[in-house]
Amino acid sequence: MAEIAYWEAIRRAHDEELAHDRMVIAMGEDIGVAGGTYKATSGLYQKYGADRIIDTPISENSYTGIGIGASMAGMRPIIEIMSINFALLALDTLINAAAKIRYMSGGRASCPIVMRTPGGTAHQLAAQHSARLARMFMSTPGLRVVTPRGPLDAYGMLKSAVRCNDPVIIIEHESMYNMRGEVPDTETFRPLEGAEIVRAGTDVTLIGYNYSVHLCLAAAEKLAAMGISAEVLDLRALRPIDRDTIRRSVEKTHKAVIAEEDEATVGVGAEIISVIMEECFFALDAQPVRVHAADVPVPYNRQLEKAAIPNADDVLAAALKVLGRV
Amino acid sequence: MNASDQKRLLREMIFYRRFEERTFEAYMERKIGGFLHLYSGQEAVATGVLEAARCGHDYVITGYRDHIHAIKAGAPAREVMAELYGKETGSSRGRGGSMHIFDPTVNFMGGYALVGQPFPLAAGLALACKHKGTDQIAICFLGDGANNQGTFHETLNMASLWKLPVLFVCENNLYAIGTRIDRSSAVTDQYKRVAAYNIPSSQHDGQDIDVVMASAGDAVAHVRAGRGPYFIEFMTYRQRGHSMSDSNAYRSKDEEREWLERDPLKIYGERLKKAGIVTDKDIAAMEKSVLEEIENDIVRFAEESPEPRVEDLNKYCLDDQPDPRWIGPLAQGEQHG
Ligand SMILES: Cc1ncc(C[n+]2csc(CCOP(=O)(O)OP(=O)(O)O)c2C)c(N)n1
């Protein structure tokens, strides 16, 4: 077991899958000669060559489409989109094609692509580099959407995504690439479905995904200091949602907070609250609370940006609210 | 090409025309729903190009006007008709319909409704061929209007840059629905538009199947030899409206008459007659056998086939037999930092 950074975990998964299967290729902007914006493919161009680590022009929709076409003919492309904001350019091939081809061909064709992209607000990158957009992908049938919160899932879920026969979107986060965590030295796969109880508790369930799990964990620490036992649940996959794990946790704690970095409207929190209503309404002791971004394009100014994006104290305040402590 | 192949090709084109006309009838009877785009008038293009390629071996992909491309590529015509009827026995199990015919068993990789979307998919299929080192190529059929999409430019650039074995076939029928080409394309000769990407290209008569076969033969040879993509433009004309609801009000009757004179079936039929390969009687016999085949085999199969079961609504959304190693479930209490 070694402690490695999130970006190193992604790099290792690439390396192992590229070595395992010649049909695996990686494609994206600056991933080859330049080694990747977040170093996630560094050194792989030298190891696997230009035919397998493909530097693409800045043509998101069409290089995604090329990956999709290649996947229909048996290849396993890992497509990197430099920022989820730019994934909007690729929505036609991704959502109109990849997500629908299996269905509209009656199961006769499939598109086993992986699309990796960081979504999240980092540090004053302003409106056009700070979108999250997870909610858009999670509402699209035919896709799998996963949100690794740390190196182990970043590594193990990418490996599973490459092997899986469905199109998988992996949403990373700019603020997590240097986050460190333990990853086994032996080859490990992490499933693409299933929420995870990251911290067990009894008084309130704090639900997060991707970066917001860390906000929940920090809030849980503070709650513990106040004598409150919070359970932290990492959704891990936004599509499909693990309804059972959510239900079991809320039936235990009777209270729920959902933390998302996205805007609230038609968002992850809205969906999770619907799940709770449908699965275990009568187990609730208080109305669930969403922690979410302000309903504005993300501002540049440091103070405004901070105000726009939720932090651990916001999760804490929401928890105290459902607990009736404010 | 010997006489029996020539006769076969003539019969094929007659078959394609009558097949499309029969779908029109079924549409009027409301047995076929949705949008229906017919290929009548353009038959020589798909027939000629795919005759010059290796069907079942090469990948073929196109837009929504796809019935005939699919059949010529090798998809059974009865399955294509059953698909239009929305039946479980259809090419896409009744889930796709007219615009989404698929038959990966013959490498026909689909019909797509989004104008221009098949460009990159075709290049991806070609990338896979190149990667595997086979002598397969990918053939992408699209209309003139598709060339106004970003995917046209993006894909031509990458296909050229990476020397992908892909043949782009532009079926220039002068219209994108009701917008004539000179009102939507600053350069009306489409083959000239690819010069910017260092891809060889040419323009030919798409109504004369001999011209199509000869020019496509050269283009296919270029691509198969590993010399990179080729863009071939065929001038053609659709005889019917864009889809069922279109009355062609934007086209002049003179223009339509002119192009009807250049009907690909007529051109080829006359040529074979002059050469003494077929007689009027032969053609009449072909017509008769085509109609019988369509009625007794193809339509009957579509009519008699079962509908998909409503219980199967959610099938085919994702892999229905996923490997638990990749999918889960996650063992409860499995924690990490
Ligand atoms: C992205 C997109 N925009 C608009 C449409 C609507 N539409 C369907 S066919 C068509 C015209 C396409 O013309 P062309 O490429 O010349 O093909 P043709 O129908 O002539 O064969 C349009 C605008 C669409 N299907 N997809």
Ligand SMILES: [Mg+2]
């Ligand atoms: Mg057209």
